[in-house]
Amino acid sequence: MNKMLKRDTLIGEIMPPVWAEFQKVRRSKMSWLTAVAFSVVTLIAGLFMYILKDPERARQLGLVGDKAQVFGGTADWASFINLALIMMAVGGLIIFGLIFVWIFGREFADKTVYDMLSLPTSRLTIVVAKIVTATCWSAVLVLLVFVLMLAIGALLGLPGWSATTILNGLRLLLVTGLLITLTCSFFALVASVARGYLAAVGCIFAALVLGQIIAQLGYGEYFPWTVPLLYSGAAEALTGAPPTQSGAISLLLVALTGSLGWVLLGTWWRNADQS
DSSP, rough: HHHHHHHHHHHHHHHHHHHHHHHHHSSSSSHHHHHHHHHHHHHHHHHHHHTOOOOHHHHTTTTTHHHHHHHHHHSSHHHHHHHHHOOOOOOHHHHHHHHHHHHHHHHTTOOOOHHHTTTOOHHHHHHHHHHHHHHHHHHHHHHHHHHHHHHHHHHHHHHHHOOOHHHHHHHHHHHHHHHHHHHTTTHHHHHHHSSSSSSHHHHHHHHHHHHHHHHHHHGGGSSSHHHHHHHHHHHHHOOOOOOOOOOOHHHHHHHHHHHHHHHHHHHHHOOOOOO
């Protein structure tokens, strides 16, 4: 009975700030910009599939056709899912990172952090609400990619359809999205400590560039921000890096990195002097 009361109390405490964060997202242009960005990425993947259906046209297009061959292989569902996954993995680190940076950094940029902290809500609850909101936002974008992928693939009449292929593609998209979300904890931390966007955005691009270099050297499985790319196959396709697999140790490293980031983020918000 006591456990149920504590659970209901916890849910009742966290729901209002979560609702407030969702309202901020709903009313912002950022939500539409991220949706458009992922939609464009998926449409580009569909364009490559369209080119691959006509090899002669691909040769006429030159570099575009070559890129389609490199990323897509053949015009079928398996290749389309693989290509969408690769493009989402690369774009996801940037877009998901920007989401977390915006969620935490906007309070300082808009000077609303002081009003927010004056509310009768604990700082840790505010942090959890922001994490929940950013994670749900990222998950919705992954599902958007999946839905658009199904629509585009059906429109192009791609061969190789099967429930196993589609469900496996959804699983890969969701897991890759989750791995990227975990690595975004440090971007949120930097946005909070720096009290704004700029330093955190710089960290996003630094992690992307450094990850590509480390993957090229063959050590990407030990760099948390590269593991999602390895899991999706993006690192090998983009850089020609030696084939590596993101095994249990790599996935555990991402989980530990994300957990450490969230702990440090909560600790900073709880103890930092916001005056």
